Amino acid sequence: MGCCSISARRAALAGTCQDEMELLEIGGSRKWSISEAQSEGSLRLRDPVTATETATETGGAEVLWGRTREELRNFLFTQPITGWEGRSIHSLGEIVWSSLVLMRSCHMEEMSERYIVLFPFQLLILSVDHMKKAFIYQGLLPLAGMNVRDVPSDTGCMFEMMGPMTESRIISCLSPAEFHIWVLSIQQHIKMANAHWPAHASNIISFLVPCDEQWKKRKLMKHLFYTTILKWEGKPIQHLGRIHYLAMVQVAYASMGDFKERMLVLFPEDLVFLSVDRERTGIAYEGKLPLAGIQAKEKSAVLGRLEFEITGSLTEPILVACSTAEDYEKCLFYLQKPEQILDTVTVQPPPMVPKKSLRH
Structure with missing residues (x-):
């Protein structure tokens, strides 16, 4: 050496x-x-x-x-x-x-x-x-x-x-x-x-995505706090709190049905959508929704069609399709019961439209 x-x-x-x-x-x-x-x-x-x-x-x-x-x-x-x-x-x-x-x-x-x-x-x-x-x-x-x-x-x-x-x-x-x-x-x-970069970054991301094992999820959660997320807007990701859950899902606006692969990241007060490029070389910001301003309801729990819908007063309905039953159950649990994962309930401003469109 x-x-x-x-x-x-x-x-x-x-x-x-x-x-x-x-x-x-x-x-x-x-x-x-x-x-x-x-x-x-x-x-x-x-x-x-x-x-x-x-x-x-x-x-x-x-x-x-x-x-x-x-x-x-x-x-x-x-x-x-x-x-x-x-x-x-x-x-x-x-x-x-x-x-x-x-x-x-x-x-x-x-x-x-x-x-x-x-x-x-x-x-x-x-x-x-x-x-x-x-x-x-x-x-x-x-x-x-x-x-x-x-x-x-x-x-x-x-x-x-x-x-x-x-x-x-x-x-x-x-x-x-x-x-x-x-x-x-x-x-x-x-x-x-x-x-x-990004040739070197691909060595990490391509190894962790798809995050089909628990240790990969944990590693990816840590990686998000130390990597560069393209097009990020707002306060730093470290200030959003601890990540409660992360999953690779398919996301589409309900009216369009054009699914896109997204990384769904659940924080104590926010739901963040990220994307990974085809070469698995970089991660980009696609939008953020306050949990206080959205609701999630089941659409289909049939194996092979695990879907739920996210709605809110200031956002178009978003359809989310999960690849595993665990992702489906965990995402619904955190989205349907945000009060159970918040340490303290504070008065929130009116929900805002995500910074980035999920269509891109």
Whole structure:
């Protein structure tokens, strides 16, 4: 397995000292220059050179539980991660960089200890169980569409990751050297992810859709909070609350009967419709309805024709066809009894027409 080698050197210029970190690619054939211009978010690729310095200071130091970074890499690929579901971790590619950090979301005040692992197109977030010396899966963040910026702090070692459909995360590195490596490494791989999207995104979505197994549904629910949803409007999806249920269904306006495949996502107060393109490369927003302004009634419960109808004062009747009896029963349960899944009942404004038409 290849690895990223790190070395530090100090050069005196006009009576001042400047730290320069060299991030060497697999095999040591190229190196990245990290200078004081990192605040501009730029990466400069030097001409291929031969590595002449040994990366022992950072790469060989103990990072966690008495293990070096390379030993932790091997640990991740050979030992089970608590809560991991879906494809093997090997499918994410080679590990670019990893380290222990402090992290919080934009809505939290306290930082939590996390071990983050950078892959070519994703950032793996793990919590740490020091008693058992084990990792716990916390999420997989796709890099496509993300942005990185420095966050002013006393230590100067904090940065923020944000995206159009992702809650921003504040990450505090444990040293200036780690900060430089993380910022520029993530910036470079965001560029790569953007260049390869949506080809890379298809690897995830096509694996989970159709979501014909429970673990796929759970994985897809988590994925929606960390991926870019095209054409999204309104407040971020993270602010809609916990997803109660998700199903792939066929949807049509009752007057037309022209069914379209849709992903039906039930939140505490909203019903959201999403679509997946034919190539299974991306997810798009198709509309949202407040549960307080709609009703659902059975149309047919005959096996092979599991249909119900959604009606509301400001929306045309919508016919929904489910592929399994479980999807049919769960969708009707949540839609017919919204008061049982709301923590508190609040006064709602008049229901509004969905932002997007379900015909497209």
